[in-house]
Amino acid sequence: MRIGVVHETAAGERRVALIPQEVDGLRKAGHEVLVETGAGVAAGFPDAAYAERGAVIASATDVLGAEVVLFVRAPGSDPTLADALLAWLRPGQVTVGLADPLGAPAAAAALATAGITSFALDLLPRITRAQAMDVLSSQATLAGYKAALLAASRLNKIFPMLTTAAGTLPPARALVIGAGVAGLQAIATCKRLGAVVSAYDVRPAAREQAESVGATFVDLGLDAADAETTGGYAAALGEDFYRRQREALGKVVAASDIVITTAQVQGVRAPILVTAEMVHAMAPGSVVVDLAAAQGGNCELSEPDTEVDVDGVTLLAPTNLPATVPAHASRLYAKNLTNFLKLLIVDGAVRLDLDDPIIADTLVTHDGEVVAPRVRERLGLA
Amino acid sequence: MRIGVVHETAAGERRVALIPQEVDGLRKAGHEVLVETGAGVAAGFPDAAYAERGAVIASATDVLGAEVVLFVRAPGSDPTLADALLAWLRPGQVTVGLADPLGAPAAAAALATAGITSFALDLLPRITRAQAMDVLSSQATLAGYKAALLAASRLNKIFPMLTTAAGTLPPARALVIGAGVAGLQAIATCKRLGAVVSAYDVRPAAREQAESVGATFVDLGLDAADAETTGGYAAALGEDFYRRQREALGKVVAASDIVITTAQVQGVRAPILVTAEMVHAMAPGSVVVDLAAAQGGNCELSEPDTEVDVDGVTLLAPTNLPATVPAHASRLYAKNLTNFLKLLIVDGAVRLDLDDPIIADTLVTHDGEVVAPRVRERLGLA
Known part of the structure; x- marks a missing residue:
């Protein structure tokens, strides 16, 4: 042919x-x-x-x-x-x-x-036989890697702990929301660079995976038994659930130097996980990278492929990071x-x-x- | 006061x-x-x-x-x-x-x-008692870290080896020229990110330091006994030495995905280590980060704080990376x-x-x- x-x-x-x-x-x-x-x-x-x-x-x-x-x-x-x-x-x-x-x-x-x-x-169905064809996974891996690099490039600090003759710099604190393929690679890359990494995912099964690549899993004490579809993708949950999730996440976001969000649900708008209020509570110089921007974004203030400055916090919402590698x-x-x-x-x-x-x-x-x-x-x- | x-x-x-x-x-x-x-x-x-x-x-x-x-x-x-x-x-x-x-x-x-x-x-003299005041070292450490991140952000590949269901990506190959404070941190950061790192320095004493942070030291077989001043800084050598050095380095540069140069000699123009010819021999998509740009640059084609594209090779010559963290x-x-x-x-x-x-x-x-x-x-x- x-x-x-x-x-x-x-x-x-x-x-x-x-x-x-x-x-x-x-x-x-x-x-x-x-x-x-x-x-x-x-x-x-x-x-x-x-x-x-x-x-x-x-x-x-x-x-x-x-x-x-x-x-x-x-x-x-x-x-x-x-x-x-x-x-x-x-x-x-x-x-x-x-x-x-x-x-x-x-x-x-x-x-x-x-x-x-x-x-x-x-x-493509998420079945074992399709793994070698799984373009969403292969590209998401690269997106997660680049999201971590992008955050590190823009943060006003360095990621690793640094001990010098003039004292010690503490490591940066990263939070990755959504521990799917992209999220796990973002966690691993932040960790490689020396950050202290927390991770959150609605799917309880994600805890072990996030921990295996070096993150501390954030337990918000919310019940989300229906958070995973039989196909292995994240499912959409009710607005009431997302509201309680945002309340609990707020404190973790405020304490983080960088936040990387990767929560997407196939075919529907991405859930808002990081509100304007949460961004305002972050320290100036912090960075948010929203990987769900093509689906509407996980951060209320992010604009696709546009850099937004919110009182010194940098919001990035790249829609095609795989194309950068x-x-x-x-x-x-x-x-x-x-x-x-x-x-x-x-x-x-x-x-x-x-x-x-x-x-x-x-x-x-x-x-x-x-x-x-x-x-x-x-x-x-x- | x-x-x-x-x-x-x-x-x-x-x-x-x-x-x-x-x-x-x-x-x-x-x-x-x-x-x-x-x-x-x-x-x-x-x-x-x-x-x-x-x-x-x-x-x-x-x-x-x-x-x-x-x-x-x-x-x-x-x-x-x-x-x-x-x-x-x-x-x-x-x-x-x-x-x-x-x-x-x-x-x-x-x-x-x-x-x-x-x-x-x-x-400041490079004596033990001055280490806690050594701004050149503290800022150079940050410059080396950011140089590696910059290279990783711009390379058309990812740094780490990646094994997927669809095969394995080999790690990127980085070459760091000049293994002083900035160079050592660039080596360490490239290594953290998963690249295979080579390093070169005219000072034979730099070998052990470069190797200690994960680089393979490139031995060009050149004699450079006078390459270090009594103050611990790199000394200027003759043009004949630099010519032979460029010839020997050319092959290593051509085989590298990224090249980070940090060779500075206090108070004089930085030596040209990467010629136009060497850049042309690099693969499209490769990246050169020239940290000596404020002193004239180690790469013949670099322009301070300007991105230069040479047949698909990206040259970056940031003069103030510490200001980015x-x-x-x-x-x-x-x-x-x-x-x-x-x-x-x-x-x-x-x-x-x-x-x-x-x-x-x-x-x-x-x-x-x-x-x-x-x-x-x-x-x-x-």
Whole structure:
């Protein structure tokens, strides 16, 4: 099959869906790989590196004409990809990438109308067999790492304890809220840098994981038995629960030099965990990094991709930290994606095995229809 | 005595010479402490915090009228402090701070003419008894830490090795050139973050120190027996030596994801260690952080406080990283400074004990004359 790799178009996007090392495997499986001119440059992979592996450097038109088109940010996830793209794609083509179909269901509807068979890797089930394809986890790991670095870069103190001839500096105090993949990596990175780290998560099961990477778990004494879905993601809880949670968290936030929030619930607005009042109670020079900004934010005052100063407290709400480590982010993404393709393409043809939850859960549109139940629901088609 | 603390005026300077905690000791010793309005705000110390400790919040005029005036960046080190300041100071007043008298001897000459008794903490001898006052070391430690963070923030990869379900990312490779105080802290911080770190220094004695914080020492096979002064600072070597050094270093630089250079020689231009050719040989996405930029730079292409992109390689040349962690930098600086003041002010009066090398070496101007021999030399007065 002809497999196309696009040059990403979203603002600030530096990742690429396939890196040169992954061209080999696809070619051995009999595929022709078309890479759009300059697709990997921002990630550190020049065209020549793809060409050396046997990929064809091609125009956007050719790449978008391939039978399978690979994206990091497919229509939906990339708001700039819309009508223009759909005009190039033909019925029966397959697209694979992050597509945010729950957040941007209209894009899914448009892909369905265009007759595209589209897969959203955001919808991969959290089952063992899917781990090697789990782009959300691989990218969240990098986001957590960079969130800690960002906080350390902006804090008016250093993280580690420092003993000098002129006395001792105490270590910085970090609080990480949400101990999922990103949160755990943020904890580990803050800890590596020498901070004293506390962590909080509504899911009681997160305590052991947070402690295993060096955090002290903050017990707010709240009951949250329903905080985890059967799929392993955090579930949405009632506003009353969040209110009590904010009250209890306030004191911990005020005593922290940095706060990193990572609480996201798939497909719905992120809960507000850090209020304006809590930010005002922090010491000047402190830093909040809100990793849920793309979903509305965990901090009441954060603005996506904008630095906000609140009486000397710096609020950062980066929506795409993986793109700031594009070489490694692309490498992990490309490996996840090619693992998915091995399952999707069998003997040179796309096989829609809907008995396989990996295929069934990620398939969003096919044969002119939006087929993913949760996306249909959002579009009022359920 | 009346001791004044100025609101620093240099661009980007966020430090303050005295923090509220150090007010106590000065008041107990019988001094009155005048703090200029807003002096500590950028470092996280509001006026109220000084007032609580018994300092008087005062105007610039009052602060500059004190018998002893404390600076982080005194005239010379702060290029914006010049004639205007001198118009306020009166003969017999004492100034203490970083003053860069070897780099900016004209400022010293002006202070002499104005009849100021000025001390440059940059000239402290590296003797055991002066360690608790050593502002160059305390600030260099912070600069080294932040240089590593800056490199990590900008590299297109993550520093630590990461093992995921989709394979393993190898650790980043860092090279630190110059294993003094800043270099050692840069090594330690890169190492904490998980990078594989190499280090190089012309002083053979630096090997053990670099290795003790986790670096592999790069042996270029060059003889540099005269590389260390009796004072413990790096000495200037001949251009032939530097040429051979660059040739040997080139390969190590090309194989590194990040290069941090910290090679400074007091009072002279920093040696060029990383040439344009060496930067061009680095992989796109790599980062060079040049900590010697204020002294002309160790990298041929770096521009002070400006980000330079060389075919995808990012060059950073920050001249004042300690100011980016102003709370801790001010805390260490203030402790260093008050330790110096304890020696300088005895029984309520400034005592110019020129038999004490700490006083003798740091005294730059007194009684209408430039008295520091190396500064006199630069002014053609020797």
